[in-house]
Amino acid sequence: MKMRRVAVVGAGMTKFVRRALETADELSWQATRMALDSCGLTLDDIDAVASGTAPDAFDGVHMNSEYLCPGSGGWNKPFIRCYVGGGTGVMAVIHGWYHVASGLFDTCLVVCEEKMSSCQPHPQGAFLTIFDHTLERPLGPNLLWIFAMEMNAYMQRYGLSHRDIALVTVKNRQNAKDHPCALLGEDITVDDVLNSEVMAWPVRRLDVSPISDGAVAIVLAAEKVAHRITDKPVWIEGVGWSLETAYWTNRDLSYPQQVEEAARMAYQMAGITEPRKQIHIVEPYDPFDYKELHHLEGLLLADKGKAPEMTALGITRRDGDLPVCPSGGLLGVGNPIAAAGLMKVAELFWQLRGEAGARQVPGNPKRGLAQAWGDLMQVGTVVILGVA
Amino acid sequence: MSERIPSYPGTPLKERDFTEGRVLHTWWVPKADYAWDAGVAIGRFLAGLKEGRILGVTCPQCRRVLVPPRMVCEHCFVPTSHWVELPGTGTVKTFSICTVRWDMERLEVPIIPAVIALDGAEAPTGGGGGFMHLLGEVEPTPEAVRIGMRVEPVWRPAAERTAAITDILYFRPLKEG
Numbered sequence: 001m002k003m004r005r006v007a008v009v010g011a012g013m014t015k016f017v018r019r020a021l022e023t024a025d026e027l028s029w030q031a032t033r034m035a036l037d038s039c040g041l042t043l044d045d046i047d048a049v050a051s052g053t054a055p056d057a058f059d060g061v062h063m064n065s066e067y068l069c070p071g072s073g074g075w076n077k078p079f080i081r082c083y084v085g086g087g088t089g090v091m092a093v094i095h096g097w098y099h100v101a102s103g104l105f106d107t108c109l110v111v112c113e114e115k116m117s118s119c120q121p122h123p124q125g126a127f128l129t130i131f132d133h134t135l136e137r138p139l140g141p142n143l144l145w146i147f148a149m150e151m152n153a154y155m156q157r158y159g160l161s162h163r164d165i166a167l168v169t170v171k172n173r174q175n176a177k178d179h180p181c182a183l184l185g186e187d188i189t190v191d192d193v194l195n196s197e198v199m200a201w202p203v204r205r206l207d208v209s210p211i212s213d214g215a216v217a218i219v220l221a222a223e224k225v226a227h228r229i230t231d232k233p234v235w236i237e238g239v240g241w242s243l244e245t246a247y248w249t250n251r252d253l254s255y256p257q258q259v260e261e262a263a264r265m266a267y268q269m270a271g272i273t274e275p276r277k278q279i280h281i282v283e284p285y286d287p288f289d290y291k292e293l294h295h296l297e298g299l300l301l302a303d304k305g306k307a308p309e310m311t312a313l314g315i316t317r318r319d320g321d322l323p324v325c326p327s328g329g330l331l332g333v334g335n336p337i338a339a340a341g342l343m344k345v346a347e348l349f350w351q352l353r354g355e356a357g358a359r360q361v362p363g364n365p366k367r368g369l370a371q372a373w374g375d376l377m378q379v380g381t382v383v384i385l386g387v388a
Numbered sequence: 389m390s391e392r393i394p395s396y397p398g399t400p401l402k403e404r405d406f407t408e409g410r411v412l413h414t415w416w417v418p419k420a421d422y423a424w425d426a427g428v429a430i431g432r433f434l435a436g437l438k439e440g441r442i443l444g445v446t447c448p449q450c451r452r453v454l455v456p457p458r459m460v461c462e463h464c465f466v467p468t469s470h471w472v473e474l475p476g477t478g479t480v481k482t483f484s485i486c487t488v489r490w491d492m493e494r495l496e497v498p499i500i501p502a503v504i505a506l507d508g509a510e511a512p513t514g515g516g517g518g519f520m521h522l523l524g525e526v527e528p529t530p531e532a533v534r535i536g537m538r539v540e541p542v543w544r545p546a547a548e549r550t551a552a553i554t555d556i557l558y559f560r561p562l563k564e565g
Contacts, residue, residue: 015398021411022399030397038393060416120415122491133424134434135456135553136520141490145501145520148484156482156535181396199492201485201530214398245462249503249519250454253482357391 003101007226007233008385010039010219011346015181016334019117020213024059027215028113029071031339035109035217036073039229046219047105048078052092052112054085054337054374057126058119072111072217085130086287086374087241088112089216089341090381093370094239096220097383101236106222113215114336123211130376144200144208146377150253151202151290157254158305162202166193167311168289169206169331175318176328178358183210183334193289209287212334216342218349232353237367238272238384240265248376259298259373262380266369267300270384275300279384280365281351282322283344285373286329295371296324298380323361326351341372341381348385429457432471438551440543444509444517446470453509455517477562478506478518480537485528498528504539504559524558538562 012034014020014027022030036042051065051072061067065081072079082088082095089112096110116123127143154160167190176185188206196206226233242261244251251257263275272278284295293307301322302310310316316324327333327347330340348368350356367386373379405411426434429445433456436443444453445468447461453472454461461468483502487495500523509517524542526532539559549555 012393013396015396015400017398017400019401019403020398021401022397027398034393034397060418124490124492128490132456133422134426134430138552138554139501139520139522140499141501141520142486142488143490144488145484145486148486149482149501149503152484152535153482181398199486199488201487203484247454247456247458247462249456249481250517253503355391 004103005223006097006100006220006236007223008218008236008345008349009221009226009229009233010035010041011217011349012038013181013216013343013346014214016183016212016214016336018183018210018212020115024064024113024115025068025071027115027213028068028111031215031217032071032073032109032111035219039219041219041229043073045107046073046077046109047107048099049074049109049111050092050096050099051079051081052083052088052110052338052342053081054083054088054114055126057129058114058116058123060118068111068113073109078105084375084379084381086285086337087341087372087379087381088338088374089343090345090370090372090383091241092338092342093218093345093383094241094381097236097239100220100222106225108220109217110220110342111215111217112338112342114339115213116211116336117213144203146248147288148200148203150377151288153253154290154294155202160305160308162194163190164308164312165290165293166190166207168286168292169193171311171317172286172325172329172331175326175359176332179328179333182328182332183212184332185328203288207289209330209335212336214334214336214339216339216346218342218346232387234349234352234385234387236383237386238266238268238270240269240382242380244378246376246378248378253377255304256294256298256373256380258378259295259371259380260300262382263299266382266384272384276322279367279369281326281348281361281368282324283327283329283347283368283370284324285341285371286325286331287335289331291373292325292329295373299369299371299382318359318361326356326359326361344370344372345383345385352385352387429459433457434551437553437555438549440546442474442476442506442541444472444474444506446472453517455506455509456519472508474506474508476506477538477540478504478559480523480533480535480539481505481518482535483523483533485530485533500526500528500533502559521553521556522558523560525560
C-alpha cells in the first residue's frame with residue numbers, strides 16, 4: 001500500500017457554549033476561517049472538504065452537512081460527510097487523510113460542527129432512536145442507560161469504586177481552566193462529583209460532559225505542499241477504526257474491544273511497538289469520566305482495570321508521565337459531539353507545535369494520540385500525530 | 389487553542405433569551421410515524437413470547453445460541469439454523485437504577501434496566517446471548533440489586549399478550565431451590 005504523507009498545517013475553533021447565538025453554518029464558518037488564517041491559506045488553496053456532524057435530529061435538518069457546506073468552504077468543491085456517532089470527530093480526520101494520502105487531493109479541510117441546543121426539550125430525545133425499535137424502545141429507554149450499565153460492568157469487573165473514577169472529572173475540569181474555549185473549566189473535588197445528583201446509578205450529574213454548541217476545523221496537506229505552508233507540519237502517522245456488533249447485549253461491556261482493534265491498526269501504520277513509551281500525549285474520548293479510563297485500557301496504554309490507579313498516582317496529569325486530556329477533554333471543554341472529537345486532534349496539533357500556552361505539556365512531546373467512540377457503544381476511531 | 393490566536397468566536401445565549409423573546413427564533417414540532425415489521429428472526433422470537441416462550445437460534449459453526457435471534461451469525465457470517473427454547477431464567481450481567489426520564493424529568497419510581505444473560509445461551513468465549521429488560525419485585529437500590537443476581541421472567545397474562553417484548557413484564561429475583 002503506497003500512501004502519501006499527510007500533515008496537519010492549521011487549526012481553528014469556536015468557543016464551546018451551552019447555546020450559541022450563531023447558526024450551525026455560522027459556527028462552521030468561524031472555525032474554518034480561523035483554520036485557514038492560521039496557516040495563511042485561502043479557500044482557493046483547498047481542493048476538498050471532509051465534513052463531520054452527528055445526528056441530523058439535533059439540528060432538525062435533513063442532511064445537515066449539506067446545510068453546513070457554505071460555511072465549511074465546500075462551495076463547488078468535492079465535499080462529503082462522514083458520520084459514525086460519537087466517533088465522527090476523529091473519523092472525519094481519517095476521511096480527510098485518505099482524500100490526501102491517496103493522491104487524489106493535495107489539500108483538504110476537515111470541518112466538524114455540532115449544534116445540540118436546538119433540540120427541545122432536551123437533545124437526548126434525538127438519541128432515543130439508537131435503541132432497537134422492536135426489542136428495546138418499548139421499554140422506555142434513555143441514552144444514560146447504556147453508559148450506566150457499561151460503567152457498572154466496568155466497576156464490578158475490576159472492583160472499582162466511584163471515587164476511583166470521579167478523579168477524571170476533577171482533573172479534566174481543572175485542565176479546562178487553561179482552555180479559552182472551555183465551558184466548564186473550574187476547580188471541583190471528588191466529593192462534589194460523588195455528591196452530585198444521581199441520574200442513572202452509578203452515573204451522577206458530574207460524571208457527564210455538558211451538551212454544547214461549537215465547531216472546529218483543521219487543514220490537511222500533502223507532504224510537498226505542507227513544507228511550503230509551514231515549517232512546523234504535524235504529521236498524521238497512523239489511523240485506525242473499527243466497528244463492533246450492534247447486538248450490544250451480547251458483548252462484554254467491561255472492555256471496549258473495538259477501541260483496541262482501531263488502536264492496533266493505527267499503531268501498526270505508525271510503526272509503534274511500545275505505545276506506552278512512544279505515545280507522549282493522549283486525548284481519549286471522555287464523554288463520561290469512566291470512559292477516559294475504559295479507553296486508556298482499550299488503547300493498550302493501561303493494563304485492564306488499572307487506568308484508575310494511573311489517574312490516582314497523577315500519571316495522567318498534564319505534568320505527569322502520560323498526560324491525558326491536557327485540553328480538558330469533553331468533561332471540561334464541552335461536548336458538541338463531532339466538534340469535540342476534532343477538538344482533540346486540534347489539541348494535539350497545538351501541543352506538538354509547542355503552541356498550547358498555559359496548557360502546554362512539558363518536555364517537548366513528539367507524538368500524540370486522539371481517539372473517539374460512539375454509536376451503540378460500537379465504534380472506535382484513532383489518529384496518531386507526530387513531529388519529526 | 390493556540391497561544392498565537394488572541395480571541396475566539398462564539399456568542400453564548402441563555403435559556404431566558406428564548407423565554408423572554410430576546411433572541412429571534414422559530415419553533416417546529418415534527419410528526420414522524422413509523423410501522424416496523426419485525427423481520428424474519430425477530431418475528432419468530434416475538435411469536436414465541438406470545439406463547440410464553442423465549443427462543444434462541446444456533447449458529448452451526450461457532451455453536452453460539454443467539455439471543456436476540458438473527459438470520460445470520462455476524463461472527464461466522466453463515467445462516468443460523470436450529471431454534472431452541474430456553475428455560476427463561478438468567479443472570480443479571482449489568483444494570484442501572486435510573487431516576488430520570490429522557491428529557492431529564494425526575495422519575496417518582498426509579499426504573500431498573502438490566503442486561504440479562506439467559507440460561508442455555510452462554511457462549512464459551514463470553515458474550516453469551518441475552519437482551520435488555522427491566523427488573524421488578526426488588527428494591528431499586530445498589531444494595532438490593534447486584535450483578536450476578538439470578539432472575540426469572542414475569543409474564544403478562546396470556547390473553548393480554550401482543551407478541552411484543554413487553555409480553556414479559558419484567559424479570560424478578562429467582563428464588564432458588
